Amino acid sequence: MTNGAIFDAPSVRRHRGRAVASLGRVSTVLDDLAERLLDRLEDTSMRFGSALEIGGRGSIAAKLQGRGMQVVSADFSPEMAACAGGLAVAIDGEALPFSAQKFDLVLAHCSLHWVNDLPGALIQLRRAMRPGGLFLASMPVLGTLQELRTALLDAELMLSGGVSPRVSPYPELRDCAGLLQRAGFLLPVADMEEIALLYANPLDLLHELRAGGETNAVAARSRRFAPRALFPLALSNLPMRDGRTVATLNLAIMTGWAP
Numbered sequence: 001m002t003n004g005a006i007f008d009a010p011s012v013r014r015h016r017g018r019a020v021a022s023l024g025r026v027s028t029v030l031d032d033l034a035e036r037l038l039d040r041l042e043d044t045s046m047r048f049g050s051a052l053e054i055g056g057r058g059s060i061a062a063k064l065q066g067r068g069m070q071v072v073s074a075d076f077s078p079e080m081a082a083c084a085g086g087l088a089v090a091i092d093g094e095a096l097p098f099s100a101q102k103f104d105l106v107l108a109h110c111s112l113h114w115v116n117d118l119p120g121a122l123i124q125l126r127r128a129m130r131p132g133g134l135f136l137a138s139m140p141v142l143g144t145l146q147e148l149r150t151a152l153l154d155a156e157l158m159l160s161g162g163v164s165p166r167v168s169p170y171p172e173l174r175d176c177a178g179l180l181q182r183a184g185f186l187l188p189v190a191d192m193e194e195i196a197l198l199y200a201n202p203l204d205l206l207h208e209l210r211a212g213g214e215t216n217a218v219a220a221r222s223r224r225f226a227p228r229a230l231f232p233l234a235l236s237n238l239p240m241r242d243g244r245t246v247a248t249l250n251l252a253i254m255t256g257w258a259p
Helices: 009-025 027-043 061-065 078-082 118-127 146-160 173-182 203-211 230-236
Strands: 050-054 070-075 087-090 103-109 129-140 186-199 244-257
Touching: 009 027, 009 078, 009 203, 027 103, 027 129, 027 186, 027 244, 050 061, 061 070, 070 078, 078 087, 118 129, 118 173, 146 230, 146 244, 173 186, 173 244, 186 203, 203 230
Parallel strands: 050 070, 050 103, 070 087, 103 129
Antiparallel strands: 129 244, 186 244
């Protein structure tokens, strides 16, 4: 792990690999979020032949193949890449292994938020795209899981007098289009959908995060066991809607074109 890293890359890789066995638990959510990204393909009449999908977890590759594309499926975990549905490639978010002008479509599905050097990764992805290629990405942004973040901080402060980061930091929506522009993409656009996730049992929220490979991998997190009462106390303080626990996902959709 490099100095100054926000995320512990080996932990990200391990969490994604472990989640292969539990993806079925969250496949409905992942598929729904993937459709929100894939819908943007309907906004163009272009036809794409070679596609790279990153982090699809089985929700992207088959749909691209159904459109006649040759698909490379990349993930931080080789096990997750192998089950995604395309030609499997395990990647390091800081050094991507793709040659120049290889793809005319790149989709990153809820994955780039685990990359330490996001500007650098976007530059590498743009270089891997053919001129005129389309880049699409979905990514949680600021406000995502804010209810859980606040509840955990308040509960830990009450129990131990100190806090440890237990929910990932997320970028601001207003920065997303700027990141694409800095990376050299043309016509960068970023918009956001606010999605309310509802749970009859608040513990299911934590189970789904684990099942999808989204467990805490913040480099500065405490390596000590959490106090036994922490999660029950935090979960009991999550807000309710219609008798169910609510968690917010602010999903940014980013679009850009390779020059």
